[in-house]
Amino acid sequence: MALPLHKQIPRCRADDGAVLRLALLSQAAETEVAALGPRPAALRTVVDALSVGVALPFDGGPQHPSLAEALHAIRAGLFSAPGREPEADRLWREALATAWLSAAIARLAGGSPGSAGFAGLLHRAGDLLALRALAAAEIAEQVRSDTSAVLAACAALEPHLSTVLRRSWRLPPLVGRAMLEWRCPDGASSSIRLPEARAVYFGHAFANQLLFAQFPSPGLAEAAVAGLRLDGREIAALQAGFGPLRQAVESLSSR
Numbered sequence: 104m105a106l107p108l109h110k111q112i113p114r115c116r117a118d119d120g121a122v123l124r125l126a127l128l129s130q131a132a133e134t135e136v137a138a139l140g141p142r143p144a145a146l147r148t149v150v151d152a153l154s155v156g157v158a159l160p161f162d163g164g165p166q167h168p169s170l171a172e173a174l175h176a177i178r179a180g181l182f183s184a185p186g187r188e189p190e191a192d193r194l195w196r197e198a199l200a201t202a203w204l205s206a207a208i209a210r211l212a213g214g215s216p217g218s219a220g221f222a223g224l225l226h227r228a229g230d231l232l233a234l235r236a237l238a239a240a241e242i243a244e245q246v247r248s249d250t251s252a253v254l255a256a257c258a259a260l261e262p263h264l265s266t267v268l269r270r271s272w273r274l275p276p277l278v279g280r281a282m283l284e285w286r287c288p289d290g291a292s293s294s295i296r297l298p299e300a301r302a303v304y305f306g307h308a309f310a311n312q313l314l315f316a317q318f319p320s321p322g323l324a325e326a327a328v329a330g331l332r333l334d335g336r337e338i339a340a341l342q343a344g345f346g347p348l349r350q351a352v353e354s355l356s357s358r
Contacts, residue, residue: 127243131236132260142272143180146221148173153206153220159199159351174199174355177224182231186238190253192356194231197310198224199352204313205299205306207341212331214298215277222281223303225274229265233257236264292330305331313345314352 151157152170159174160167182198184191206220237256241247248256269279277299285303287295295301305327312320324338 128236128240128256131240131243132233132264134239135232135236135264136267136271139268139271142274143177145173145176145180146224149177149202149224150217150221153202153224154215154217156206156210156216159203159348159355161347161351161354171355178355181228184231184235184238186242187234190234191231194227194234196314196352196356197307198227199355200310200313200348201226201303201306203306203348203351204309204341205302207344208305208309208331209299209302211333211337211341212298212302214302218275218277219281219299219302219306221274221278222285222299223306225268225278226282226285226303226307228268228282229261229263230257232264232268233260236260292326301330309341309345313349 148169152167157167157170160171178195182191182195202220202224205223205226206216209216209219234253234257237248237253265282268274269282274282277297280297281299281303284295284297284300285307287304292301292304295304308320308323309327311318312323324335324342327333327338328335
């Protein structure tokens with residue numbers, strides 16, 4: 104990056120008024136970068152499942168032991184943040200739902216289901232790494248950042264950490280582009296040209312509707328019809344799978 108990380112991170116104020124040292128947060132972020140290691144072998148099993156449309160395993164549904172084992176390995180290796188477990192668990196649930204919905208959307212609307220699902224699984228990995236860095240710095244300083252500080256720190260760190268993740272794990276270019284382009288900063292899905300990135304954008308939106316009903320998304324189905332060029336029946340068919348998907352996500356998220 105052009106500037107040291109600690110010059111780009113906003114001041115992180117704790118609930119008791121204390122301020123987390125930015126140099127420490129920057130160091131924690133670089134520690135996360137150094138600890139990334141090679142791309143997990145378990146990702147191959149997950150991407151293969153996404154490519155061919157294998158459903159997520161859940162109690163009472165179809166069982167795929169190797170897929171469940173791979174997902175548990177990915178969760179343990181990446182989607183953990185000691186000290187910030189509730190936030191990490193939410194990101195894990197969102198990642199799972201977004202991955203399977205992104206693959207399903209790409210299958211309907213065009214694009215590579217495997218690449219869209221892969222990007223969906225890691226679409227907020229930069230935020231997760233930022234959360235891990237923040238949690239480590241909080242433990243070192245014995246402070247607890249308030250919600251606005253957590254959001255600000257993650258927003259500042261995410262672009263750098265997401266870029267490092269893509270490079271370190273040598274992600275396929277199509278996956279990397281979808282991870283980068285899905286965020287749609289102008290809020291208009293029509294500006295997203297890459298089919299896989301559009302699939303992640305709508306997969307993320309539907310995942311949040313599916314998992315966090317307290318935050319409704321009025322007009323989402325209509326926007327998906329227009330943005331994905333699908334008809335109402337195809338959107339309805341996608342939504343019909345929400346129940347089993349929610350069960351699977353909850354089953355794979357229990358500790």
